[in-house]
Every structure is written in C-alpha cells, then in structure tokens.
Amino acid sequence: MTGWCERQRNILDVALASLRRRRGKNLSLLVVYSLTVFLGASVMFYSAGLKREARLLLSAAPELVVQRLSAGRHDLIPVAYAEGIRTIRGVGTVAPRLWGYYYDAVYGANYTVQVPTLPPPAGEIVIGPGIARLRKVAAGDLLPFLSYRREDLLLQVREILPAESELVSTDLLLLAEADFRALFSFPSGVATDLTVTVRNPQEVATVARKIVERFPDTRPILREEMQATYAAVFDWRGGLLLVLFGVVLLAFIIFAWDKAAGLSAEERREIGILKGIGWETGDILTLKFWEGTSISLTAFLLGTLLAYVHVFLLQAPLLAATLKGWAVLYPDFRLVSRIDAFQLTVLFVLTVIPYTVATLVPSWRAATIDPDSVMRD
C-alpha cells in the first residue's frame, strides 16, 4: 500500500510539473472550467435557496384561503361570508384576515401590513428586521405613517421580529385592527380574505368545492396549490437556466476535448521519452488521470467558492433578476447560506464527470503513442 501511494505521488509530481510547463494552455482551461462550474453552482445554490425559503414560508400558511372575486379580480370579502362557510360540514374555524401593502414613499419600499391573530395593542406595532434596518429604529421608537386620508399616524415599535428566515419577516408590519382600518381607510364589515381550517385534511378539496357552490363569487386557494405553484415557479426558472447551462457545458466539453486532443510536438516528444525510458501505457494513462484530476479539483473548488460568494454574500446579482422575479417585494431579503453534500455531488456529476469522459479518449491516444516514431520525428 505504501509503495502504491509513493508511486502515485511520484506520478502526480510529474503531472504537476508537466502542467506547469504549459502554463498558458492550462490556465486558460482552468479559467473556462471554473467559470462553467461557477455558473452551474450559482443556479443550483440560488434556486435551492429560494425554494427552501418558500417552503419555510408556506409551511405555516393556512390550509385554505378564500378570496372574493369581482370581475375576475381580487376584491374585499364581506365578513358575513365567514358565517356561511362555518356551517359547511367539516369546516373547523373561519377567520377573516386583514392585510395589504403600504408603500413608503420616503424610502421607496413596500411593507406587508397585517393584523395578526394576537395583535399588538392599538397604537403599537411589531416590525420585521428589514424595516428596522431601513428606518433605523429600535423597540420603543415611534414610526410615522401617512394614512390614505393624508393624516399622520404615529405608531410605537413594540418589538422587532427575530430574523429566523429573512424572507418571512423582513418587510412585515404587524398592527392592531383599528390602526389597520385607520391607515388604509378600510371599510368595516369586510376583510382582505378568509382563512379556513378543515378538521380532516383529506377533505380540504371537498370543502373548497362546497364553498364555491355556495358562494360563486369566491375563489378558494389550497395550501398545496400554493406550495406547488411556488415550487413550479422556482423549478421552471431554475430549470430554464440549467438547460441553458447545458449548452454552456456542451461548449465547454468541446473546448476541453479540443485542448486534450491537440497535443503539441513537445508533449508528444515528452510522452515518447517517458515511454522510451520504461514508462508503460498504463503509467501514462495514470499521469493523464492526475493531470485531469488536478485541473478538475482546482476548477471545482474555485467555481464553487466563487458561486458561494456570488449567491450568499453578494445575493446573486447575475441571477436575481431572472430567478427571483416578482418576489422582489422584499426590500432586503438575504438567503440563509447553506450548501449540502447532495448539491455538491450533483454539481460534481454535472461538471467534472463530463469533462473526465471527454478527455479519456484523447488521453488514451496520447498514451499509446509509439516512442520510436515520436523520437524519429
């Protein structure tokens, strides 16, 4: 075993020296290879991060949300509908929800305003960490708002929400019902929508059907539908980019094949001399294996590191516009940085394996060069 290791170490030494001798050619390969890994890794890390955030967000969503439609558009729903829905067999609780968006003209940001189940006392608010950062406030400070009647509304910050998952809480503003209605001049007797719990989870679809039968101007939305829609949106966007990445990968493989196949006269002479002094075909193949592995591992490491910095530290400036899309509602949403072994394995399979396969045949051609013919040339 020690002998085997020593032998591999020596061949690796020769491989590294050989790579150093053709610095220009190998550096250009390394740059293109790293960029390919970087692209693939960025798409994977970013779409996985978005999906993770969306899943976290939706796991706490109500089983069923009922909205009212007016001419096909979302409209305010009369609270009286809740009574009617409650009488449907299988329905647990029905609760009206008050929520909306407040545009802060001074800072150019949108806040999600909501009256929670356990609202803070009137005159006080609970805000997300993003708003706290933006408005530079802490618990106990007063925050001014401009109501729809152009009146000032001063609300005291009761507490700042913990930043467990930024996507959920960054732009959230929780307040009392009276303050909500005052802020938006919201008419009484209506709500934004209704949340419905169903006693038997398997009957959610049946309950939804009954609600539409009884109130034809409503639209029930199931939690599964929301989850599937989010997953589909992020998958579709990520998948689209991955397919484009496939084209990049193909171009890279052709490039790598070309680099590996185009042996210079000097390289041919080197291999000829090695074989002349007793190296066997198998040894030359091992040499080529170590050359490829050194380049692959360096490029993989570099590309992954760059993608990590790009996605988690810089928030993916190259991809955000395409992948995040309408989720930009959030003024400052940062992905929680997390990479798992599965993502790295998949990335390895998608980048290093095609490169290795593309360079195997050229390596073999190089390894089976006749020493005498090379030296005679």
Place this chain on the structure above:
Amino acid sequence: MILEPGILALILLSLITSGTILYALRHIVPILYAWDLKSGSEGQLQLERRTYLLSTLLTWAFVAELTSLLLLVYTAENLHERFTGAMCAAGVFNLNAFGYPALLLKLGNFLLAGCWLVLNRADNSARDYPLIRGKYLFLLVLTVPLLAEGVVLGLYLLNLQPDVITSCCGSLFGSRAVGLGSELAVWPMRPLGLVLLLAYVLNLGSGSFVLRKGRGSYLFALSGLLVLFLGISAILSFVAPYFYELPSHHCPFCLLKADYGYVGYLLCGGLLVGATAAAAVGVLQPFATRPSLRQIIPALQRRAVWLGLTLFTLCFLVATLRIITTDFTLFG
C-alpha cells in the same frame, strides 16, 4: 418531467454509462474473436492498445454506476416533499410503474459492476492479460441489465408527473399492502433473526477458512449473498421498527433520513458492499489456478474477505446495539 439538478445528473450519468457500454461493445467482439497474445501482428498490437482504453472507460463507467445508486436514492428522498402523499423516497419510487424496477435493476447492477471491477483489477495486475476473454464475456452478459436499467430509469424519470397522488411508506410496507416489500415486512422476527444469524456465522466461518487455508470461496460468496437477502428482509421485518420504535412502521427509506442519523445508508450500504465483496471472492475463484494469477488472486480475495466481514459485522453490531439499548420491544 421535473427539471431538478438531481434528475438531470442521473440522466447524464445513465447516458454516459450506456454510451460507454455501447462503445465498448463495438470493440469487444474483435477482441473476443481475434485475441492471440503469441502473435506480434499489427492487428494484435492494436487490440492490446485498445484494451487500455476499454479498461479505463469501463472502470469510470462502473464507478459512475456505483455512485449513481446513492444519487438515485438521495434524489428520491429529496423529492418527496414535491408529491402529494409521499413521506419519503418510498412514495417517490411508487410514482409510476418504473420506479421500483429501476431501483432493483440498479441494486443488481451494483453487485455485478462491483464484481466486474474486481475482475478487471486482477486482469490489469497480471502481465499477460489472463482474464481478457473472461472479463469481456462477463461484460457481454452485463450489457443486458445495464442497458435495461438505462431505459427503465429514463422512463421513470421522464414520466414523473407532479400531480400524481402517491402512497406513503406506511401503506407500501404495511401489513395490508401487496408486493414484495410488504411480504418481506411481515416475516416473523424470531425465525428470520435465527436464520440470518446462522447465515452470518456461516459467512464468518467460511471467510476465516478462506483467509487461513485459501479454500471455501464459493461458500463465502453464497453465504454473503444470503446475508444480503436475509439482512434486507430483517431490516423490513424488525430492524426498522426498532429504530422507529413503532411496531407498524417497516419502511427502509425513512432510515435514510437525518432523524435517524442516516443509519439506513450504513445498514443497506454496508450489506450491499459487503455482499459485492463476497460475490467477487467467488467470481475470482475459477481463475485462481492460472499461472500469472497465482499470487494476485489470493491476495485480492483476502482483501475482499476482510472488507465483507468487516462491513457485515459493523451492520450486525449497529442493529443489535439498537435492539438491545432501546426501551421498545417487539416481544409481547
């Protein structure tokens, strides 16, 4: 089809493996027909050179095949949240008719590909290509299940429909379900445990015999395969319930979750790799008398025996430790 990185990687691996096998087939037939080591003709020289390429290509393809089993299981586990009704990988494999056949073919091919790699190793270690015909004939046989796996896996992955409602592992491996998994899950604990213990002792005994006397390879290989089959049955029947502490939950896939310390990878992986090592000892045996392999094969066999015995023992220790230490018991 779902555009998921894991699925794309599996399809890519499957295409590479199948493509390599087809490419190799084209060059194997001339080797099987015209190979003559005594000849110094140009044709023979070409064939000898070609064997280096084939050996390297196939080694890579089979290593890819081995890793793709892990990737398949992990991808299925990762995807379960996407499908209504699936609680773990069991439900994801059940999404269409090709899921479980693809998994079973992959498991079988893991065993066969592992044996081929060991055979190839023995051949490459000797100077005179003693196993060239044997290993390429074996490869011809291997082609059928490997290509079948590529097709079935492709059908499975391309036909994943996100709106299909699948079954959870509770109903797939429950006592009222139909199928091989549920049949194995209801095997009684005491007789099964006893037979498994006997098979393990037989494997241990024959393994020590191979190590000391160099004989008993076939018995070691057979008992190793028996340990694999009985071990998987035991996981379904009683080992899994001990880990879950639930008498009705027999799913082998939930053991792969972080909640149970990924112990499923150790148990199933250990059994599979151990059985592959044991099978390889048997596969090498017919060639042990060839002059150039007299030193090489016994050394390889000894290493395989050590690997097999170590892994089986590790699996036994982990399962037994759990059964002994948990408060839960299946003995009423």
